[in-house]
Amino acid sequence: MNAQAARQEQAWADRLADQAVQALLDEVALSPKPALVDQRGSGAHRDLNLGLMQASAWSLWPGFQAMAQAAQAEGQVTPGLRECIGQLGREAEAEMLRVTDGVNTHRGAIWALGLLVTAAAIAPDLCEAKAVAYRAAALARLPDRQLPAQSTSHGQRVMQRYGVRGARGEAQAGFPSVVLNGLPQLRASRRAGAIETNARLDALLAIMATLEDTCVLHRAGLDGMLCMQQGARAVLESGGSASLLGRQHLRALDQTLVALNASPGGAADLLAATLFLDALESDAQRLYGRDC
Ligand SMILES: CC(C)(COP(=O)(O)OP(=O)(O)OC[C@H]1O[C@@H](n2cnc3c(N)ncnc32)[C@H](O[C@H]2O[C@H](COP(=O)(O)OP(=O)(O)OP(=O)(O)O)[C@@H](O)[C@H]2O)[C@@H]1O)[C@@H](O)C(=O)NCCC(=O)NCCS
Numbered sequence: 073m074n075a076q077a078a079r080q081e082q083a084w085a086d087r088l089a090d091q092a093v094q095a096l097l098d099e100v101a102l103s104p105k106p107a108l109v110d111q112r113g114s115g116a117h118r119d120l121n122l123g124l125m126q127a128s129a130w131s132l133w134p135g136f137q138a139m140a141q142a143a144q145a146e147g148q149v150t151p152g153l154r155e156c157i158g159q160l161g162r163e164a165e166a167e168m169l170r171v172t173d174g175v176n177t178h179r180g181a182i183w184a185l186g187l188l189v190t191a192a193a194i195a196p197d198l199c200e201a202k203a204v205a206y207r208a209a210a211l212a213r214l215p216d217r218q219l220p221a222q223s224t225s226h227g228q229r230v231m232q233r234y235g236v237r238g239a240r241g242e243a244q245a246g247f248p249s250v251v252l253n254g255l256p257q258l259r260a261s262r263r264a265g266a267i268e269t270n271a272r273l274d275a276l277l278a279i280m281a282t283l284e285d286t287c288v289l290h291r292a293g294l295d296g297m298l299c300m301q302q303g304a305r306a307v308l309e310s311g312g313s314a315s316l317l318g319r320q321h322l323r324a325l326d327q328t329l330v331a332l333n334a335s336p337g338g339a340a341d342l343l344a345a346t347l348f349l350d351a352l353e354s355d356a357q358r359l360y361g362r363d364c
């Protein structure tokens with residue numbers, strides 16, 4: 073590889089890490105989100121706040137950059153790459169826990185964005201959202217033989233109990249909540265004239281309307297999850313977060329979910345994934361001058 077191509081690769085890896093961190097910062101700053109940490113406060117959480125979430129997001133930059141570089145070195149989806157980013161993902165999690173003093177801020181986000189950053193780095197000229205999600209799914213389906221024996225996670229416990237597919241299944245299926253719900257809603261709300269804040273809130277609600285969020289199931293059971301899904305649907309069906317009636321429904325949903333301790337942390341991660349893929353497509357249009 074010549075020096076200019078090497079510089080371009082380096083810049084692309086840095087850019088992907090920038091975009092992943094930016095998506096996390098944009099997600100947490102977005103307000104008012106139901107029962108989640110935002111600029112108003114901690115939602116249903118006692119151990120999370122805006123500053124902690126931001127510090128956590130910044131701490132993940134080197135991990136995302138390293139995943140992008142590993143993908144560039146490998147150049148395709150392989151078992152070796154899967155195991156390499158598994159190790160980098162675990163190191164990123166350890167760094168997150170160091171920075172937050174042991175609080176789980178972004179476990180699901182490291183997983184989702186880690187896979188998407190890796191998938192985007194493999195083929196910078198093929199970064200239409202569906203293509204990136206497809207490559208990420210192929211990676212997520214590969215076994216990780218280096219995975220250390222771990223104690224059972226909250227996600228695994230509720231997956232067994234309720235028969236849902238959780239964060240792993242969402243990725244292995246190609247992020248349907250992002251590609252079929254979050255992104256189309258983000259763009260439909262923009263086209264309908266919503267300001268960016270409302271378009272992003274609507275995208276979050278579209279994800280919440282169908283997601284089997286293991287975070288909510290763990291904290292508030294099946295009733296909590298159904299409440300989240302129905303409440304999110306009610307906001308969208310009454311005109312979305314930009315309408316007066318939609319805002320009333322959103323306020324009610326926030327109060328209900330906080331009372332149930334039902335924080336949709338998985339949906340928040342998938343909103344960040346939606347914002348990442350949206351920015352990636354815009355970047356590619358600018359760099360390669362074509363529609364993705
Ligand atoms: C595949 C892993 C994500 C592990 O998954 P698993 O389900 O086994 O483990 P969990 O610890 O439960 O983490 C899953 C997190 O994913 C988010 N999530 C939930 N539902 C979905 C869904 N349907 N689709 C996508 N994503 C989903 C969610 O993350 C958010 O919630 C976290 C905060 O939760 P909270 O309840 O406040 O905190 P807890 O500490 O869990 O509970 P309390 O003690 O406070 O009550 C926050 O992290 C958000 O991000 C779920 O929590 C993956 O971690 C893995 O296997 N990694 C290995 C490394 C690897 O291979 N990496 C590859 C490339 S990076």
Ligand SMILES: Nc1ncnc2[nH]cnc12
Pocket residue numbers: 099100107108109110115117120125177178181335336337338340341
């Ligand atoms: N804004 C947020 N609030 C609570 N948990 C989250 N996990 C990811 N983003 C979150």
